[in-house]
Amino acid sequence: MASFIPRWKKLKKTKFLLFLLLPLSVLANLNVKHTPIPGGIAVVDFYTNHSNPKAFYSQVPVYTQQVNNTHWQALVGIPLLAKIGEKQITIKDFSTRNITFKVTEHDYKKQYITLKGKNKKYVNPNLLHMDRINQERPILSKARKVFSNTIMNKAAFIRPVSGVTTSPFGFKRFYNGQARRPHTGLDYAGDIGTEIKASGGGKVIISDEFFFNGNAVFIDHGQGLISVYIHMNKRLVVPGQIVKQGDIIGTIGQTGRATGPHLHFGVYLNQTVVNPNLLINHEI
Secondary structure, X not given: OOOOOOHXXXXXXXXXXXXXXXXXXXXXOOOOOOOOOOOOEXXXXXXXXXXOOEEEEOOEEOEEEEOOOOEEEEXXXXXXXXXXXXXXXXXXXXXXXXXXXXXXXXXXXXXXXXXXXXXXXXXXXXXXXXXXXXXXXXXXXXXXXXXXXXXXXXXXXXXXXXXXXXXXXXXXXXXXXXXXXXXOOEEEEOOOOOEEEOOOOEEEEEEEEEOOOEEEEEEEOOOOEEEEEEEEEEEOOOOOOEEOOOOEEEEEEOOOOOOOOEEEEEEXXXXXXXXXXXXXXXXX
């Protein structure tokens, strides 16, 4: 004889199961490995009963995420040129306190690039080019400083294209023998016209053409996490547009300072370039 379970008990049991499952979706977070090196991401744990704590690194707001009831994490982007040693973040909840973490040494390889013909202008720009560069700098700087309180992407990033990586993050670069800043992203090889996907959901904050970057798109994912797509052939999104992870935002090109068709993919976290590989789900 089948047992009879009153309907109210079934409802109570269902509600209990939903309660157990709910935190798994509400508290979905970026799963980032603690990598406290220049160009890496320090994952700093802290605990608070505050519903909306704030974290700062060198007075710049930092990405925070709630792990469970009182357990929070600050994801701190570490500058490529950061000095080795102890650093501090400031937590502001019911009070103000500092938490210390340590940046460890990491040696990036060197890369030598030769630019010929008309591309030499990207090594030693003339006065006209410098005037354009100086006009573009505040636009790019403003984009890097965007900090939206709403997190628009809680999933791991996907690769924007499937091509092989031709230049890894952090290379110490020399153009025609002259030292330049380290490589601030990943270069993916690909044919001109290959579709580029948004690595995560967010809001387009830049879709424009620049001297060094060529055709570029910047996407704000919330809390200072910004993805960058450079040297594109075509831009298929506009500023203010909301995109989902995997949406087509443009195509691979060879615009700006580029020696061949490829996509330069970069990530900013608290106004600092970090290794995009730390945020990508490589199993997808």
